[in-house]
Amino acid sequence: MQKEMIxxxxxxxxxxxxxxxxxxxxxxSSGAAQDSWMSLLLAAVFTVPMLLIYARIIKLxxxxxxxxxxxxxxxxxxxxxxIILMVWYSLHLCALVLRNFSEYIQIVSMPETPQLPIMIxxxxxxxxxxxxxxxxxxxxxxxxxxxVFLVVIITILFSLNKMxxxxxLPFMENDFxxxxxxxxxxxAFPFAETVLFLCLADAMKKKDxxxxxxxxxxxxxxxxxxxxxxxxxxxxxxxxxxxxxxxSYVAVKLIDVADFFARIEGFISMNFIxxxxxxxxxxxxxxxxxxxxxxxxxxxxxxxLPVSLLAVALSAIVYKNxxxxxxxxxxxxxxxxxxxxxxxxxxxxxxxxxxxxxKLA
Amino acid sequence: MLTTIVxxxxxxxxxxxxxxxxxxxxTKERVIYCILLTVSFCVLILYSLDIKVPGPTEPIRNVIExxxxxxx
Numbered sequence: 001m002q003k004e005m006i007x008x009x010x011x012x013x014x015x016x017x018x019x020x021x022x023x024x025x026x027x028x029s030s031g032a033a034q035d036s037w038m039s040l041l042l043a044a045v046f047t048v049p050m051l052l053i054y055a056r057i058i059k060l061x062x063x064x065x066x067x068x069x070x071x072x073x074x075x076x077x078x079x080x081x082x083i084i085l086m087v088w089y090s091l092h093l094c095a096l097v098l099r100n101f102s103e104y105i106q107i108v109s110m111p112e113t114p115q116l117p118i119m120i121x122x123x124x125x126x127x128x129x130x131x132x133x134x135x136x137x138x139x140x141x142x143x144x145x146x147x148v149f150l151v152v153i154i155t156i157l158f159s160l161n162k163m164x165x166x167x168x169l170p171f172m173e174n175d176f177x178x179x180x181x182x183x184x185x186x187x188a189f190p191f192a193e194t195v196l197f198l199c200l201a202d203a204m205k206k207k208d209x210x211x212x213x214x215x216x217x218x219x220x221x222x223x224x225x226x227x228x229x230x231x232x233x234x235x236x237x238x239x240x241x242x243x244x245x246x247x248s249y250v251a252v253k254l255i256d257v258a259d260f261f262a263r264i265e266g267f268i269s270m271n272f273i274x275x276x277x278x279x280x281x282x283x284x285x286x287x288x289x290x291x292x293x294x295x296x297x298x299x300x301x302x303x304x305l306p307v308s309l310l311a312v313a314l315s316a317i318v319y320k321n322x323x324x325x326x327x328x329x330x331x332x333x334x335x336x337x338x339x340x341x342x343x344x345x346x347x348x349x350x351x352x353x354x355x356x357x358x359k360l361a
Numbered sequence: 362m363l364t365t366i367v368x369x370x371x372x373x374x375x376x377x378x379x380x381x382x383x384x385x386x387x388t389k390e391r392v393i394y395c396i397l398l399t400v401s402f403c404v405l406i407l408y409s410l411d412i413k414v415p416g417p418t419e420p421i422r423n424v425i426e427x428x429x430x431x432x433x
Contacts, residue, residue, distance in 0.1 A: 092417065116363055116409065120370060181432065295393050302390055305378050306397035309370075313404035317416040328418060330432070334425045 003063075008208040010138025013145045014278060015194060015217035016224075020148060021279030022100045023190045023225060024248060024271050032182035033238035034167060035174045037229050039182030044222040046183055047191040050341065051218060053348045054198055055211035060351045062206040066198035067293040073350040080294060082343060087290035089339040090196055091307070094283035095314035096332075098122060101276050102315070103322045104246055108269065119312050126280045127308045130288070131301055134203045137281055144274045151267045152224055156231050158255045158264070163234035188333040191218065192340035199286035245322055284308055363409035371402050 006014075032039045061069045066086065071079040101122055102115040110118070129137055172179075194214070204210060228248060232241050235251040244250045249268045256262040285300070288307045292300035319325045379394060386394070407414050425431060 114363055116405070117366060120366070291393075291397075295389065297390055297393070302382070302386060303394065303397070305374055306394050306401065309374070309401040309405075310397055313401040313408070314417070316408045317404060317414045318418055319416070324418065328422070331422050331425045334429050334431060335421050 004134045004203050005205055006135055006138040006203050007205070008213055010135075010142060011197075011204055011208070012213055012217050012220075013141035014134075014138055014282065015197060015213070016221050017141050017145055017148065017275045017278035018194065018197070018282050019190045019217070019221040020224070020271070020275035021190060021193075022097055022272070022276060024148070024152070024228060024268075024275055032174050032179050033242060034169070034233060035172060035179050036182060036233065036238075036241075037168075037226055038172075039179050040186055040222065040226055040229055042179065042183035043186035043191055044218060046187045047218060048215070050187075050192055050344070051194065051214040052211060053344055054195060055209075055214050057198060057344065057348050057351060058201045058204065058210040060355060061201075063202055063204070065200065065202040065289060066347070067290050068202070069198075069347060069351065071293070073347060073354060082346075083290050083294050086199065086339065086343065087287055087294065089336075090199065090283050090287035090290060091311055091314060092318075093193065093196070094280055094287060094308075094311040095318050096328075097276060097279050097283065098311060098315040099318055099325060101272065101280075103319075103325055104249075104269075104272060107245065107322065108249060108265075116312075116316060119315055122277075122280070123308045123312050126277055126284055127304050129277060129281045130285050130304050130308075133301075134200060134285065137278065141278055144278075148271050148274055149224065151271050152227060152231075155252050155255065155264070155267060156227060158257050158261060159231060159235055159251070161257065162254055163231075164237070165234055167233050167237045168230070185329065185333045188336040188340060189329065191221075192336065195340045195344055196282055196286045198344065199289055200282065245326055280311075284311060287311070364406060367402070367405045367409050371398070374398065 057066075057069065061072070064072075067083050070082045070086075073079070074082060098119050099115075102118040105118050106113065106115055129140070174182075194217075197214075201210070204213075232247045232251040235254055236244070236247070240250070241247045249265050252268045253263070253265045255264055284304065284307060288300040288303045291303050291307055292298070297303065319328065375398075379398075383391065404414055
């Protein structure tokens, strides 16, 4: 199979779109009310060391993906166990994002339509994107990132007349523990989910610096998510933000410029679809690559469709309703730790030991 | 209705993805493809018939609640 390679710029855009994924629409909920923005900044700071570890792993094994690295470091048996865990995480995350998407569509626009057809329609687009390859996804991300960013800026500009800047007060009303807990939540979702890019790291060129790539993407996405948090907060206040399932959608619904420019919440749906497709595609590619590696299949594309249908099946049974979906966020923070922290940390330590031994030899 | 959609979807997958590339796939690839397809088909058919299929959320939540007791 011919190896797919993408430029640093394309990878940068894919990472940002991936981080935006469901966050742009779910309104980056941290549970710290008007101090959410502090949680976000703290989460970004928490994420830096982990991203440096991810980048270091990529640097130590250029043009190799996480599954190849794991097999190289831990051998067949232990390696396969870790690969199974990462495949599960990719598949589960794919199902969770798909479910976020179908719940959103059902709540805001199609309450009578069952979720399954929505999921199937979405996954078929995702499979098409994944089959087209990561290069196509990279080019598409470059084009669409500007659209997503433009929508965020437009919604901020048009909502200026409705903003109440006192909504941010009082500062630090929540104690530091609540703010840190909110930061931990935002660390797990969405920032540290970028661990899945280790599974696509074989598409990165050797000369590109993964550290710069990760850190710039983190910086850019933090700035945009900060704008989103502040927009929602200034528009609705902490109470309403906390009570809304899809805070961004509700906030943008309030925009009304001179009784003429109103009802532009469709833009928000557009953002969700554009960024959501990238996030699901990345998860699906990671799951398919891991499954292919596990069974010794050379071309992961051959497994994209059955793996995607498995994600749809998982997505259909993963939650009973939207309340359960929102409630799962507080469990997700803990659930994601082994996949986002423990496995990469173990891989990194093993990789450093191996490199050290090789140097000594 | 949902059951029909699921059955149609899988017929299309087999007709347009599995069968055309059958010759180029090794036996192992075909077996794995069929297993994955069968598992998802069973789950989706049960879901479409409104039969409760246990999901992973409940056990994950129980384990985390026992170990960490996350705040509301």
